Amino acid sequence: MTDSPFAAVRHLDLFAQMSDEAFARLMRGAYLQSFPPQLQLITEGDPSDFLHVLISGRVELYSSWDGRETSMATVHPVSTFILAATVRDAPYLMSARTVEKCRLVLIPSQDARAVFEQDFGFAKAIVTELARCYRSTIRTSKSLKLRNSQERLANYLLRQLGKSGNRTRFELLAEKRRVASYLGMTPENLSRAFNALKAHGVEIDGSSVTIVDRDKLLSFARPNPLLDDYSN
Template structure:
C-alpha cells in the first residue's frame, strides 16, 4: 500500500510518515465494470481515490434516464467537494471499467493530512477543477444537440476519435440517433469531414 501511494502524483507532497498514516486509514477496493461506487444521498464518510480504471458521475431522472456529469480516469480524487463540505454525495458514481479505488477515512484524513499546507493546495486545486467541469456541464445544457456535439468534438477530440457513437452519445446524454443526425449536419456544413478530420474554427461557431 505504501509503495502504491508514493507512486501517485496526487500524494507527492506527503512525507514518509504521512504516507504511512494515509495507508493505515485506507482500504483498497476492487470494482468490476458497471459497479456502483456510491449513490446520491449517501454520507461522504470516505474520500475516494481512483487508482486504476475509470468512473462516471451521473444523475438519474424520474424516468430513470441517466445524465452523465463527468467521466474520471485514474489517478484522480472522486467527489472530494462533498467530503470537504461534509455533505452527502449529490450524484451517483459507477465504474466504466474494472477499477481500483482507495477508500480513505475522511475524518482522520482531514485531521492530519489536510494540515499539510502543500497538500491542502493540491486538494483545493482538485476541487477548483471539479467546479470548472461542473460549470462546463451546466453550460452545455443550454445548447442544442448539434452545438453540444460540436463542443464535445472541439474540447475532447481524442475521446471522440476513439469512442463509438453510442459511447459519445451516452456521455452527451442524447440518443445515438440524435448524435448521428448532428454528426451528419456538421459534415454537411463542412465542420467535420470524418472522425479524424475536424475544422475547429467552424466547430467553434456552433457554441
C-alpha cells in the same frame, strides 16, 4: 498489497505537497480494492464514507431524478473523485459506477478531513483541485445553456481531438449512449448530430472519429477557452 498504488496516489497533485507524516496518516486506514465492470461504487445521497482515488480503469459519475438518468463525467486514472462531498462531510451528489475493471484506493473520509485540518500543504492542494473542478462544472453549465446539441457535440469532438494530440483520427473514449447522455441529449439525437456534422468536416465510423476538415469544423463549432479549455 504492493506499495505501487500508494506511490501513484502520492504523485497526484492533490497529495504531492503534503508532509510524509500527513500522507502516512492519510494512508493508514486506506486500502486498495479491485472492482469488476458495471459495479455501482457510490449511490448519490449516501454519506461520503471514502475519498476515492482511481488507479486504473474508468469510472462514470451519473445522477438520477424521477426515473431519468444522466451521465455527469467520466473519471480517468489517476485522479480522485467526490472530494467536495468528503471535505464538506455531506452526501454524495452523484452516483458512481465502474465502466470496466477498476482498481481504487479508498481513503476513509474522516481521515481525509482530519488530515486536511492539520496539514497546510494538503489544504492548499485541495483548494487548487476544487477550484479546477468548480470551473470545469461552470463550463459544462454554460455549454448546456448557450449551445444546442450539434454545437455541444462539435466542441466536444474538438476537445477530444486536442487530447489525442491533434491526430485527425481518434476513438471515442466512451460508448455513444454515454457520450450522448454526457452532452445532454438522447442517443438518437446524437446519431443525427453526427450526421449533421458530416457537412462540417467530421466523419464517423463506429467509435472512430475522423476530422476531415478541421477548419470547417472550427468555423461551425466556434470553440472558446471560456467554455472548452478544461485545463485551467
